[in-house]
Amino acid sequence: MIRPARAGLLAGLLALAPSLAFAHTGVGDAHGFAHGFGHPITGLDHVLAMVTVGIFAWQLGGRAVWAVPATFVALMAAGGALGMSGVELPFVEIGIALSVVVLGAVVALGVKAPLAAAMAVVGLFAIFHGHAHGAEMPEDASGLAYGAGFMLATTVLHLAGLGLGMLIGRFGETHGQAWVRGAGVAVAAAGVMLLAGAV
Template sequence: MMHRRWIALLILFCTPAIALAHPGHDHAGLGAGFLHPLSGLDHLLVLLGIGFWAARSRTMRGALLVGAAVLPALASGFAIGLAQGPLPVIEFGIVASVLLTGLLVGAGTRLPTLFTAAVAAGFAILHGFAHGAGMAAGMAAGLSSGAFLGGFLLASSLLLATGALAAGLTRNETLERPARHATGGALVVASVYLLIAV
């Protein structure tokens, strides 16, 4: 039965009907950069999920290391996207990052700290790239990327912290498993929605 579910999921990922998660947002200034991660379901959920996963599976020091890896990766991805411009294939990677974060959270997967940080940073590069590629059009219109990136990273750090706080609040034995399953399940469902939404 589980075998059939994985096949169905693979078929979904091979379909061309994918939701572009970054359609025409405003790219002017610090405020726009701050609101940008909060208005994209993919970015919002993956950062909350990474914060939750890191705090649930790591010591506080380890969770901080994961968070410290995510923000530079977002900035690096943003710079690459700004230079490159849009690549439609990145959207598949973004949806996959939401799905994989959901699976990692839901299963309660514990990986070595450096590997956790590397996985989280890889996801962050994809998300940063998409936002930087979206900003490339704004640069052509004369907008500056510096203030936008500052707001973008500030909101992203708050989302990571919120996910970690949610993990901390549900750390007792009664809430741990339901919270983990609900969070992971929501991310998996959201990844399917992002994939098929038009």
């Protein structure tokens, strides 16, 4: 079995491979990084899903705290490579909206999934998010810089979710989980509205 760290490195290299076709220097690199970083944080669907991945990882605890977000970033990078390369993936917008619904629901229900199952679920949805990022890369951007940008932004959003989970958890021993689950309900409801718009 491939370790998550090795899988992340491999997927990262795959995501950066299209940069050979989009290689630019100077302004292109800065342009690519800025657009790559901005894409996940300017879309409500991406923000909700990625922050919720962090909250879900915090709820699971243990190795999931790093393995679940790392899996998302790794497979998102692979999806990004597909998008940059022009490979079609059906139902991308529906997959992204469903990710918000499902991730919100698992947080709301406090699902204690086995680590492998949690990684599989977030990894599947990450491919859709990554494909959307890659497909929307500006033509004059550096693929290397663009990929690095959206991977970094995603990591920041996962860390925000982990931090939010910890913060709410420490808010009160008796009510912390209720607040987290309430946040999950709100995310799932937002996902249903996004899904209705995507269908």
